[in-house]
Amino acid sequence: MTSTQKLNKCTESDYRALFVTWSEPLHWLCYTLTGDEELSEKMLEAALEQSLKGADQVFRGWMMSWARRLIIKACIHNVQPWKSPSGARTSTRITAERGFARCKSGCCTESFGPCPA
Numbered sequence: 001m002t003s004t005q006k007l008n009k010c011t012e013s014d015y016r017a018l019f020v021t022w023s024e025p026l027h028w029l030c031y032t033l034t035g036d037e038e039l040s041e042k043m044l045e046a047a048l049e050q051s052l053k054g055a056d057q058v059f060r061g062w063m064m065s066w067a068r069r070l071i072i073k074a075c076i077h078n079v080q081p082w083k084s085p086s087g088a089r090t091s092t093r094i095t096a097e098r099g100f101a102r103c104k105s106g107c108c109t110e111s112f113g114p115c116p117a
Contacts (some may be wrong), residue, residue, distance in 0.1 A: 010058045018063050020043075020093035026071060043078060047071040102111040 019026065026047075030040035047070040051058075058066045 008061070010055045010060055010063055012052050012055050013061065014063060015055050015067070018067060019048050019051070020082050022064065022067075023114065026067065029068060029071055030075060033072065034079055039078065040075075043071060043074045048076045050074070 027040060027044055029038065030043045030047075034040045034043060047067060050070045051067055
């Protein structure tokens with residue numbers, strides 16, 4: 001890796017500043033996805049923690065996109081919109097029509113990469 005590439009990588013302080021500067025739109029995204037104020041705060045904190053863990057792996061130009069991705073991922077993981085209120089999973093037919101394939105345990109879609117379970 002060249003020195004220019006290293007200089008373009010994020011630092012933890014870059015991400016902390018991003019989450020402070022853009023706190024309102026990031027919070028709005030969390031709340032929009034969860035519909036719950038308390039849960040949205042937790043998801044925002046979780047996304048910040050994940051951002052700090054991998055800060056040196058992200059270029060500065062991609063910081064905001066990466067933060068949004070982590071927020072969306074955390075919200076989907078916790079809200080689990082593919083489950084109905086009764087806990088039953090959506091039908092395989094509907095899932096297949098939308099272009100998603102479930103992992104073998106049924107906990108996630110394989111379109112986002114390998115199952116973490």
